[in-house]
Amino acid sequence: MEGWIALYIFMLAAFTGIEVIRRVPAILHTPLMSGSNFIHGIVVVGGMVVLGMADTTTEIVVGFIAVFLGAGNAVGGYVVTERMLDMFKSSDKNKKE
Amino acid sequence: MEGWIALYIFMLAAFTGIEVIRRVPAILHTPLMSGSNFIHGIVVVGGMVVLGMADTTTEIVVGFIAVFLGAGNAVGGYVVTERMLDMFKSSDKNKKE
Amino acid sequence: MMPGVDFIVPAAYFTAAVLFIYGLKGMSSPVTARSGMIWAGVAMLLAVLVTFIHPKVEGNYGLMIIALVSASAVAWWWARIVAMTDMPQMIALYNGMGGGSAAAIAGVELLKVHSGQASMVPTTLLVAAFGAIIGSIAFSGSLIAFAKLQGWMRKTWRFPGQQLLNLVVFAATLVLGAWIFIDGPTPTLLLAFFALALLAGILVTVPIGGADMPVVISLYNALTGIAVGFKGYVLEIPALMIAGIVVGAAGTLLTQLMAKAMNRPLTNVLFSGFGKADEDAAGVAASGEIKSIDGTDAAIQMAYADKVIIVPGYGMAVAQAQHKIWELTELLTSRGVKVSFAIHPVAGRMPGHMNVLLAEAGVPYDMIFDLEDINAQFPTTDVALVIGANDVVNPAARKDTSSPIYGMPILDVDKAKNCIVIKRGQGTGFSGIENLLFFEDNTRMLYGDAQKVAQALISGVKALG
Amino acid sequence: MMPGVDFIVPAAYFTAAVLFIYGLKGMSSPVTARSGMIWAGVAMLLAVLVTFIHPKVEGNYGLMIIALVSASAVAWWWARIVAMTDMPQMIALYNGMGGGSAAAIAGVELLKVHSGQASMVPTTLLVAAFGAIIGSIAFSGSLIAFAKLQGWMRKTWRFPGQQLLNLVVFAATLVLGAWIFIDGPTPTLLLAFFALALLAGILVTVPIGGADMPVVISLYNALTGIAVGFKGYVLEIPALMIAGIVVGAAGTLLTQLMAKAMNRPLTNVLFSGFGKADEDAAGVAASGEIKSIDGTDAAIQMAYADKVIIVPGYGMAVAQAQHKIWELTELLTSRGVKVSFAIHPVAGRMPGHMNVLLAEAGVPYDMIFDLEDINAQFPTTDVALVIGANDVVNPAARKDTSSPIYGMPILDVDKAKNCIVIKRGQGTGFSGIENLLFFEDNTRMLYGDAQKVAQALISGVKALG
Ligand SMILES: NC(=O)c1ccc[n+]([C@@H]2O[C@H](COP(=O)([O-])OP(=O)(O)OC[C@H]3O[C@@H](n4cnc5c(N)ncnc54)[C@H](OP(=O)(O)O)[C@@H]3O)[C@@H](O)[C@H]2O)c1
């Protein structure tokens, strides 16, 4: 990918990230932290790509670590966020239960 | 440019545009309209590029039109927006004058 | 190592893109809006200057400069002298120019493909063709909008089968586009293609009433943005892609906000007649009688009030009464009356229309409040002064489920202790329906042109010493 | 025409990127947050599945599945059983894993460059090396943060010249990076490079006090995001670039918000000792005497109040008192008392910490108010009940210009008619300074562990029948 194009994508992603997060209320800051933590678990895809290309033992071991750690990031981040968000309820919903 | 990359840029630009504009208060909606009108005056750059490549008379004429209209968009949009924003003042500033 | 052209040009475009977004971000507050716009202006200048050394630009520098300078001069001069009330049509005009420029760029590019000097992969050709259609529609449509608002074109053509004709023209444009896509762009094909696209823009805009124009202008603004974004892709200039699509997305959002605040779906604005409302507007019959008041009594009421809220509407814009209103406000304030302004999101004929006019008269923006921020205050207000506003204060929106404006949020002036309404006569507002407010017990009508009445109020208050 | 792999794979990644942003957008309201996260989860699943047919993936499918399944199982299980109060360290752990994954990816890529199977243009190599450093620091740093918060590592190492050592290690990492850049990545060089980067992460984190950890975790979260974004560039997967940088930018903003709400610049958190405050905290001497109250009296006061505001703090988290507090609230509400919760942005040890705990106990979020929304209400409140909060209600922030927390916005509980403070004894809060609130005339201390005291209050209110 051409460097300038990458820079454009980075710049736009940064603007998007800042604008999206600025509207998150303080009440959701912990889930936001763990939710964004989950999102960068997408790194597992990168891990899979390098493990898929790995030939030598070292490459395979390191690639395996990359997938393992990435998957842990994604799954753990998701479950923790889910659990927290599950607890947020409004009075109306509370009454229904 | 690869189509997918272009799609990513379009997608991010759209998110950015929506998020940035969502925070604009109703009080500034007219300047926002003319300001965003000004921003797409950047099309003048595209006009310059095609005029710079034009060879045949038709191409030159159409290219000239592109530059002329684009420059009108940019300059007119800017001046109109400037004039409007110039008028917005808070009480403090008013008193100073 | 001196940075070469391949570094300077993209770096300048990149900077411009960042500054454009930064400039639009500044619009989130009146305090930062102006400096944001100035940065965006610097970005524009930078982008234009650097394009002279763009690697693809090989000649025609003289023509380029002539086009730039002449267009800038005309646009600058016109934008400087135009009255604030004429802003909507100026925006339409400049927006149309942008759309036209995008269409012209597509024209040159497609000609180049024809002459074999440029080649396009299918995707690029498709994007170029779509950009051409969108740009052309925005161009001709905006010019019609300009002509209508400027009063150069008063008639609203309507005839049976109009929608069908529009559909046929639009479909024909698409067919020609497909033809170009398959057979390549010959000059004849291109001519027909552009002509049809321009015609489509004209046909769609002609039947739309002048008062609906702001929504349409906002829509064309978004379309031009998208066309510019597409041209950016074809010319491989990401700054154009970003600026264009950011504006396209922003404009789409703004158009939707407008349509929603007017309580009309966008399709309704575009495809169905305006003024249909008065036929079937029966609903809750207005009961009670209309009582009027004269300027002197109204002046006394306000002068001895604790709290006054002024609600301006389209009539204030027509009468250009904003300066007088501000004079009146200053008089009242100096007597210790607390005066605020309440602005409905679609008061007037443009979003934010009233804010611009009040700002022009010198009203500081911290005296001006949005609907949500001020509605709770009407019950504790002594006098609500409505100046040429009608629909935006019509309690039918709350009370009459059969009203076309039912459900639209309104300013609750009827809840104030007293309400004074300035208008010239029995004229209805934009929506053409009866206003229940005028029949309320605590409402008094103050008939006359807003400017003259405001002058009478000023004299009345002054007479009290 | 069946869409082939070159269409399916990028299309899936593109969809994932859109859904990630959409998911984060959902976080702007508790109503949409959950469905947003679920969509993001679907996106993740889609991206992982499609990667099995990624054109670059040529083998090791078995290992891939083993790694995916085993890591998922362990992470799932641990994330399910962990207590809500342990959330900060779990976030640290999972974040560290992400950073480690990014570093490992860089490792494989650089080894491939060494073996000649892959080539990188200088820019790519640079980005790869930077991603490696950032990922490694986020990895080892987060693990230290985890160990500290989990109580596996209680000591806070501090020694003279520590900053210098850190600087030297970091500089050495950069030098090795430059060496790799120039001479190419040999295995030995790479080993030293990664070892140094990991060491840097450890050294920076070790001296930071446990209570400062949330800020550091948020910072490492941002760093991991950036590292992932860089890997996306190297591997040419835009979805990774976008997800990574969006998180990087968001995390940076969040870190700044936290540091600002704590009234400490970020550099202070990272580089200077924690607890320095108590030495030079003299300022306005506390005057007046501390008066205490017993559970029964406090219960009576609240039971007969019209309006009670509860202010929870770190002590509530320590005592796990949120369930009792909610029981108390329900009792009071059934007696007709209007109860609200007031949350300071940095109450507890994580942003939003209190909200999560209260949500866990079942407190509906519309009873919970932010500082700006509730501060005006304290003067009309009968009882402000402070539960294990200290710094966030210290009026020194308003009154004592020499206080380290001067200028920090606080909850104005001292303005309530009565203020009851639950804490165990003379312990100070996180900042280690004296609390002027305890000496106010209208403040009563209710000593004891928050959970036990809450139980006493419940019994007290129940006894009133
Ligand atoms: N803001 C936008 O973006 C936008 C865009 C398109 C449409 N609209 C629509 O426009 C309407 C705006 O509502 P509005 O309350 O501001 O205005 P309005 O409902 O259109 O009413 C304007 C009133 O002003 C009076 N008037 C006209 N000229 C006057 C003068 N010289 N002196 C004194 N009074 C004068 C008219 O009555 P007389 O003839 O009796 O004097 C009329 O009743 C809404 O229906 C909205 O949906 C808004």
Ligand SMILES: NC(=O)c1ccc[n+]([C@@H]2O[C@H](COP(=O)([O-])OP(=O)(O)OC[C@H]3O[C@@H](n4cnc5c(N)ncnc54)[C@H](OP(=O)(O)O)[C@@H]3O)[C@@H](O)[C@H]2O)c1
């Ligand atoms: N939220 C964040 O993101 C974050 C991150 C890092 C740092 N911080 C800092 O943390 C502080 C948070 O303020 P805060 O008011 O919530 O808490 P705090 O100021 O740390 O005070 C906590 C109080 O709770 C009491 N306590 C402890 N255990 C208790 C128990 N079992 N039962 C009853 N009381 C107990 C302690 O007094 P006793 O020992 O006498 O009981 C202490 O005074 C701020 O200074 C903030 O800057 C916040």
